[in-house]
Amino acid sequence: MKWYSTVEELSTAEVGLATGGRGRRPAGSGTREAIVAAARRQFGEVGYRRASLRTIATEAGVDPRLVLHFFGSKQELFASVVELPFDPEVAFDDLLAAGSQGVGRRVAEFILAVLDSPEGRRTVTGLIRAAASEEEAAATIRELVARRMLLPLASRVGRDRPELRAGLVASQIVGLAMARHVVGLTPLATASHAELVAALAPVFDHYLTGDLDPTDPGR
């Protein structure tokens, strides 16, 4: 599981604070990373619409024109920073390495671990806030989810309708994150990992490996 640039970004931001205060940073080493870190915090905290290139530039200690120079537009900056807090290829390899037996429980444990890490929760809630508020952010997220989550999973599960299966898993993850972390709906907001894993494991098993054929006469 790879955590994109987290450590590098944090240390860059800390160095900026320690040495430069609110002063501006020259273009060059660490600048792009500082902008990405500031943008990720802004998008996660205030959402896509309310995040401004000016505020992001100020927080990163750079000239706002540098943000446009590096990223072109707010939408492109957004697409650059909403990396998933894990590498799906690596993650799904691990989750499916032992075969499909028990995969629902492993997916549930993995997702809950991501959502309960500060970085993972911030990324996922930021994505949800942005997708709900803004059509151009939603388009970016469709791309991200389709390319980075659906395709890797689709290529490994080995059953029919892999895109539908991955979409169903994604929908339950989004709904859980929304209820538990965005809206704070009890008792989902306060349920333990063990309770949620017990509840979700059979669901992910069904979505990933179960019979989804609506014409099956045995249903």
Place this chain on the structure above:
Amino acid sequence: MKWYSTVEELSTAEVGLATGGRGRRPAGSGTREAIVAAARRQFGEVGYRRASLRTIATEAGVDPRLVLHFFGSKQELFASVVELPFDPEVAFDDLLAAGSQGVGRRVAEFILAVLDSPEGRRTVTGLIRAAASEEEAAATIRELVARRMLLPLASRVGRDRPELRAGLVASQIVGLAMARHVVGLTPLATASHAELVAALAPVFDHYLTGDLDPTDPGR
């Protein structure tokens, strides 16, 4: 299943357009309903944050002060208009009348019918947009979901942890609505009712009637 005031509101709005154009409506019969209809459209289309009392008043053909007179504040107006597009007490009575056998399929069919009606979809996507963007809207929605969905369901299912079960069902519904109607994620956005019912029925069965005990040694 009761559709709150839809017909009355529509006819009120049409009468307003036909007879008054953009002119203002006097306080009195139909005024409150016209404000509710305009507010529901605004919250559903632009979200809680961007909806303004002034725009709602203009669309309803009333003085903005009348909106405050009737509802007190934007948050109270929001709480008044985000009625679920069905009466949960009646709906859950119907869904559980035949016992818990097959309840997952009946819930799935019912929810998909709600989400595929223009009124139901507008209400649910409006709720999601508002909950994602605004803490005070999220608080209103917590109340709405807890009181109007969780409690009626909790009182009828008859298994352990009814609030957790209802929360899990709500999380999957929210995630589905988000993927299918807000973000437009294929293939969930284009899947047929039959496909989604086949996928969701066993999940709702599990959430409502299955074993959720994390300490069960048989798991």
